[in-house]
Amino acid sequence: MHPFHSLIEQGLIDRAPKAKVLGIGGSPRKNGNSDVLLDHLLKGVRAQKIPSFKVQLRDVRFQPCIGCEQCRKNQICTGLIDGMSILYPRVFESRGLVLVSPTHNYNVTAWMKAFIDRLYCCYHFDDTRPRGWSSRLAGQGRTAVVSAVCEQADSYDMGFTLEAMRRPLEALGYDVIGELPVFGIFEKGGVREKTDLLDAAEKLGAELAEALMR
Numbered sequence: 001m002h003p004f005h006s007l008i009e010q011g012l013i014d015r016a017p018k019a020k021v022l023g024i025g026g027s028p029r030k031n032g033n034s035d036v037l038l039d040h041l042l043k044g045v046r047a048q049k050i051p052s053f054k055v056q057l058r059d060v061r062f063q064p065c066i067g068c069e070q071c072r073k074n075q076i077c078t079g080l081i082d083g084m085s086i087l088y089p090r091v092f093e094s095r096g097l098v099l100v101s102p103t104h105n106y107n108v109t110a111w112m113k114a115f116i117d118r119l120y121c122c123y124h125f126d127d128t129r130p131r132g133w134s135s136r137l138a139g140q141g142r143t144a145v146v147s148a149v150c151e152q153a154d155s156y157d158m159g160f161t162l163e164a165m166r167r168p169l170e171a172l173g174y175d176v177i178g179e180l181p182v183f184g185i186f187e188k189g190g191v192r193e194k195t196d197l198l199d200a201a202e203k204l205g206a207e208l209a210e211a212l213m214r
């Protein structure tokens with residue numbers, strides 16, 4: 001067994017994840033709008049004295065899920081050993097999760113999609129066809145918020161970005177208590193000038209922290 005596997009297993013069997021928040025950024029653009037939004041969301045979390053940890057997926061060397069289905073047997077991802085192997089324990093130990101992605105072609109970025117797909121190892125599947133399923137992360141009080149930013153001015157052009165994060169998180173057992181869509185911003189870091197949106201991000205982060213304290 002690869003040494004990472006026992007680390008991951010420890011995370012998976014952690015039946016009492018903590019009141020902390022993992023923030024995941026899905027933009028390839030350093031200091032871009034998603035980065036700014038994520039920082040303000042986590043600032044709101046910390047203002048409520050809940051610890052947070054931030055990961056920019058562009059800094060993590062990891063592959064998309066290869067569909068090897070080894071995780072069915074092993075209950076962890078053993079088909080790929082990469083940056084996600086280190087990230088899994090962070091996911092499992094944190095009851096709170098923040099996902100932020102810019103819109104790329106009406107959807108989340110490839111980084112964010114790859115991250116979400118790599119959480120496939122958290123599911124249990126029955127032997128029926130179609131397979132019944134459940135998530136090992138369910139029933140643990142996991143709570144999340146999601147945010148997306150796009151250049152165009154309306155939700156048509158943001159497309160599926162928010163839903164592409166919210167729906168898989170709900171399937172995994174997260175209660176997604178809020179969404180922050182941000183429209184009409186193209187320039188790198190342009191969202192810094194929109195103080196109302198930064199305030200909204202901090203407020204949403206604080207709401208997530210409060211939900212974790214309940």
Ligand SMILES: Cc1cc2nc3c(=O)[nH]c(=O)nc-3n(C[C@H](O)[C@H](O)[C@H](O)COP(=O)(O)O)c2cc1C
Nearest residue numbers: 027029032033034102103104105106150151152185
């Ligand atoms: C490959 C690519 C695809 C994009 N697709 C869309 C789109 O479908 N709709 C939209 O409104 N903006 C789109 N944009 C614009 C970005 O969403 C926008 O510039 C955003 O502010 C970038 O956020 P970031 O600074 O966090 O990367 C796209 C940008 C790129 C690079």
